[in-house]
Amino acid sequence: MSDDKLLERIRNDARQLRYEPKDDAIWTRLPARISERVQARGSVAQLLASWFRPIAVSLTALALAAALGLTWMERSQNVLDTIAASPIDVSVGGDTFSVAD
Amino acid sequence: MAVAIGVLESAEYGPFSSLQRLMFAVQSKSAGHGVGNDPVEAGAIAAVKGGDNRSYDYLVSKYMKRVVSIAWGIVRNAHDAEDLAQEAFVKAFQTIGRFKTGEPFGPWIYRIVTNLALDVVKRRQRFRHEELSDAQPAERRDRADLPAVTGELGRRIDEAIESLPEMQRIVARLYLVEQFDHAEIAVMTGLSEGTIRSHLSLARGKLKTRLADLYEDAHE
Numbered sequence: 001m002s003d004d005k006l007l008e009r010i011r012n013d014a015r016q017l018r019y020e021p022k023d024d025a026i027w028t029r030l031p032a033r034i035s036e037r038v039q040a041r042g043s044v045a046q047l048l049a050s051w052f053r054p055i056a057v058s059l060t061a062l063a064l065a066a067a068l069g070l071t072w073m074e075r076s077q078n079v080l081d082t083i084a085a086s087p088i089d090v091s092v093g094g095d096t097f098s099v100a101d
Numbered sequence: 102m103a104v105a106i107g108v109l110e111s112a113e114y115g116p117f118s119s120l121q122r123l124m125f126a127v128q129s130k131s132a133g134h135g136v137g138n139d140p141v142e143a144g145a146i147a148a149v150k151g152g153d154n155r156s157y158d159y160l161v162s163k164y165m166k167r168v169v170s171i172a173w174g175i176v177r178n179a180h181d182a183e184d185l186a187q188e189a190f191v192k193a194f195q196t197i198g199r200f201k202t203g204e205p206f207g208p209w210i211y212r213i214v215t216n217l218a219l220d221v222v223k224r225r226q227r228f229r230h231e232e233l234s235d236a237q238p239a240e241r242r243d244r245a246d247l248p249a250v251t252g253e254l255g256r257r258i259d260e261a262i263e264s265l266p267e268m269q270r271i272v273a274r275l276y277l278v279e280q281f282d283h284a285e286i287a288v289m290t291g292l293s294e295g296t297i298r299s300h301l302s303l304a305r306g307k308l309k310t311r312l313a314d315l316y317e318d319a320h321e
Contacts, residue, residue, distance in 0.1 A: 006316055007277075007305050014258050014277040019170035019182070026169070026183055031161045034190045038154050 142206055149197055160206055161190055167207075167279075168214045174274040175218035177263075185221065189214035208288060215275075215289040222267065254315065261311040265304050272300040273308070 088099040148156035173182035287294040
């Protein structure tokens with residue numbers, strides 16, 4: 001029998017050596033302790049998910065809306081300034097009138 | 102509906118009601134995940150990630166026995182093993198945001214508990230001014246919790262494994278008792294697969310000598 005087969009035989013027999021505590025209460029005590037700690041404080045990621053992420057999304061949306069609004073207002077102002085800065089000549093009955101500032 | 106029926110009929114689900122299991126399965130299905138062949142597990146992970154801490158109970162109940170067994174095999178102390186299992190599950194919960202959706206939870210929690218247990222072993226050794234590569238096995242003889250059904254054969258194998266140098270002992274235990282393969286042990290311990298094979302090869306030679314009378318035909 002090869003060394004590999006020997007190891008496989010030992011492995012087959014060693015399966016029974018898995019830990020089995022005599023104190024079965026561990027299987028109720030352990031989940032209870034874990035649950036207590038888990039319920040007490042959520043993970044940072046969960047905190048982000050439940051609170052900060054929606055707030056961050058809202059703030060981002062507000063900032064985007066404000067930025068778009070400002071851009072639009074600036075562009076409108078620029079159009080007015082351009083119009084105001086450019087003299088417009090109006091011809092009426094052979095006379096030319098200039099509209100400027 | 103096929104998913105729900107499959108879920109209710111498969112595996113052991115501890116204290117979870119049929120409704121909870123069904124909800125996990127539906128969540129998993131709708132999220133399009135598949136954790137191995139356990140849609141309930143994927144649903145539970147998705148639920149925990151979404152802030153439902155109660156769903157974590159399912160993962161704990163599914164994996165706690167194996168996690169405690171791994172920890173005990175490494176530290177050989179019932180109280181330490183229980184504490185380590187607790188720490189491992191809490192740590193996994195706290196970092197579940199980093200857990201890749203769709204991956205099985207088992208290897209992840211096994212790796213966490215193995216690392217925690219190895220830290221304990223290293224601390225013990227530092228305290229004794231020893232190193233992991235020392236030829237002398239560490240003193241750890243907690244056999245009080247060996248399964249009651251373990252007979253002479255089991256005791257002999259346990260003694261032989263426990264007499265190995267530390268890392269050989271840990272790798273041999275994970276391979277022989279916990280039945281992990283080389284790749285899984287490599288991931289759990291953070292060692293390369295080659296190193297795992299090397300530890301196992303050295304352990305095999307020693308086990309062969311120490312268990313020669315039990316496996317006489319192995320020498321033929």
